[in-house]
Amino acid sequence: MSRQLHLLAFGHVPGALTGAWRLPEVATDRRSLLQRTIDTARVAEAGLLDAIFFADGLNFGPAGTWPHKTPDDFEPLTTAAALSTVTERLGLVVTGSSQFQAPYNLARQLLSLDNLTGGRAGWNLVTSFAQAAADNFGTRGVVAHDDRYRQAEETLEVVRALWDSLEEDAVIADAERGIFLDVSKVHRADHHGEHFDVTGPLGARRSPQGQPVIFQAGSSTAGTDFAARHADAIFTGHPTFERAQEFYGRITGQARDAGRTHLPIVTPGLSFVVGSTDEEARRIEEHLAEAFIPEYQAAWLQEVDIDVTGYPLDGPVPLDRFASASEKHHTALAGYRHIAEGSATLREFLYRTISAFGFRVVGSPERIADEIQHWYEDGAADGFILQAAVVPDQLEQFTQHVVPILQQRGLFRREYAGDTLRSHLGIPAPANRYTAAR
Numbered sequence: 333m334s335r336q337l338h339l340l341a342f343g344h345v346p347g348a349l350t351g352a353w354r355l356p357e358v359a360t361d362r363r364s365l366l367q368r369t370i371d372t373a374r375v376a377e378a379g380l381l382d383a384i385f386f387a388d389g390l391n392f393g394p395a396g397t398w399p400h401k402t403p404d405d406f407e408p409l410t411t412a413a414a415l416s417t418v419t420e421r422l423g424l425v426v427t428g429s430s431q432f433q434a435p436y437n438l439a440r441q442l443l444s445l446d447n448l449t450g451g452r453a454g455w456n457l458v459t460s461f462a463q464a465a466a467d468n469f470g471t472r473g474v475v476a477h478d479d480r481y482r483q484a485e486e487t488l489e490v491v492r493a494l495w496d497s498l499e500e501d502a503v504i505a506d507a508e509r510g511i512f513l514d515v516s517k518v519h520r521a522d523h524h525g526e527h528f529d530v531t532g533p534l535g536a537r538r539s540p541q542g543q544p545v546i547f548q549a550g551s552s553t554a555g556t557d558f559a560a561r562h563a564d565a566i567f568t569g570h571p572t573f574e575r576a577q578e579f580y581g582r583i584t585g586q587a588r589d590a591g592r593t594h595l596p597i598v599t600p601g602l603s604f605v606v607g608s609t610d611e612e613a614r615r616i617e618e619h620l621a622e623a624f625i626p627e628y629q630a631a632w633l634q635e636v637d638i639d640v641t642g643y644p645l646d647g648p649v650p651l652d653r654f655a656s657a658s659e660k661h662h663t664a665l666a667g668y669r670h671i672a673e674g675s676a677t678l679r680e681f682l683y684r685t686i687s688a689f690g691f692r693v694v695g696s697p698e699r700i701a702d703e704i705q706h707w708y709e710d711g712a713a714d715g716f717i718l719q720a721a722v723v724p725d726q727l728e729q730f731t732q733h734v735v736p737i738l739q740q741r742g743l744f745r746r747e748y749a750g751d752t753l754r755s756h757l758g759i760p761a762p763a764n765r766y767t768a769a770r
């Protein structure tokens with residue numbers, strides 16, 4: 333299959349802009365948060381996007397953020413299940429922690445979602461860096477970084493073994509004999525490792541796409557090593573084309589070295605403001621900026637060991653309040669430093685960090701399409717995760733005005749080629765290990 337651009341959208345309401353709830357058009361909107369989430373998924377599907385994506389930090393964030401937050405932190409898996417009933421083709425990618433969830437539960441929930449959605453589920457496997465998340469699970473401190481990846485490795489091994497419990501043709505449904513399953517095609521995981529002992533089998537049939545798609549976002553040495561070997565698709569975030577291109581070359585090189593024939597898809601974050609002209613986009617940007625809450629953002633950054641709370645917003649960025657580049661937040665810190673160096677004031681820095689997971693473009697549909705094409709054709713990305721400031725509004729501007737340009741240029745699909753997330757992403761279904769061994 334020829335190479336194809338992939339577009340996913342963040343599904344969190346009311347959007348990626350902290351303080352989006354203050355915008356008059358949001359504050360006076362009578363839709364419930366659930367309805368706004370549903371509308372966002374529908375816009376994503378009408379725009380033929382590959383998937384909608386839900387991140388998850390397993391905590392409510394630093395206390396300094398609480399006064400400014402909306403309690404819309406829906407749990408990703410249940411949200412995706414609800415959205416599956418109002419969409420037909422759109423992929424649904426949910427974050428699940430290898431650190432705090434038992435592999436059996438993860439395997440069961442994700443394969444259930446995959447079956448219930450006709451093969452549209454993806455798992456964003458995270459190792460959960462936040463101390464505040466650890467505090468919610470009764471663990472005494474965050475497990476050391478590289479140990480988290482060792483555990484992630486074993487979690488994924490167990491989950492995949494459980495997903496292989498039933499071979500494709502295990503179901504025979506012989507009503508006459510009362511035999512539903514051919515037990516020679518049902519397998520226990522019988523896993524005994526450093527962190528887990530799991531017997532299995534998992535009583536769920538193979539999904540229409542074989543198995544859920546694995547997404548990963550590691551950026552440290554251990555993280556990229558893990559992603560290069562295991563991920564079907566890789567989330568990442570870079571403030572400049574050059575950094576993204578370097579990352580893309582490195583991670584696909586690592587995947588090749590690991591012997592992978594089907595290379596992972598790399599999708600950096602793209603934060604955008606689209607208007608009919610560059611001038612209009614700038615006006616919309618000014619309007620959005622009025623809702624921004626710098627105090628929220630300063631408090632939020634404490635989570636990645638940057639503590640600039642209490643410093644004058646119109647003064648310089650206090651760079652000595654940034655942790656030295658730790659493995660813990662490797663790429664994030666590098667990205668924030670880059671932003672800090674180009675910001676005249678702390679206020680400007682804080683505003684620009686709302687798109688820290690990615691590149692930011694403010695402009696006409698053509699300008700945004702040009703950037704996408706440049707990154708895609710010049711080796712920096714296979715696609716993007718769209719982080720609209722306000723959803724569904726800004727996402728809809730994108731699907732209505734940028735997507736048609738990408739289609740005209742032959743970069744993006746004009747219709748879905750299949751019904752599963754794997755078919756959108758062009759990723760083959762993995763063979764069941766027992767079937768393959770026959």
Ligand SMILES: Cc1cc2nc3c(=O)[nH]c(=O)nc-3n(C[C@H](O)[C@H](O)[C@H](O)COP(=O)(O)O)c2cc1C
Nearest residue numbers: 387388427458460549550551552555567568569660
């Ligand atoms: C687009 C994107 C989305 C992410 N979503 C989550 C998330 O939902 N939950 C989470 O705990 N971490 C999330 N992360 C953080 C990564 O899982 C990872 O911890 C981070 O990139 C640092 O990499 P490292 O763990 O290899 O140091 C995300 C990262 C990116 C770039």
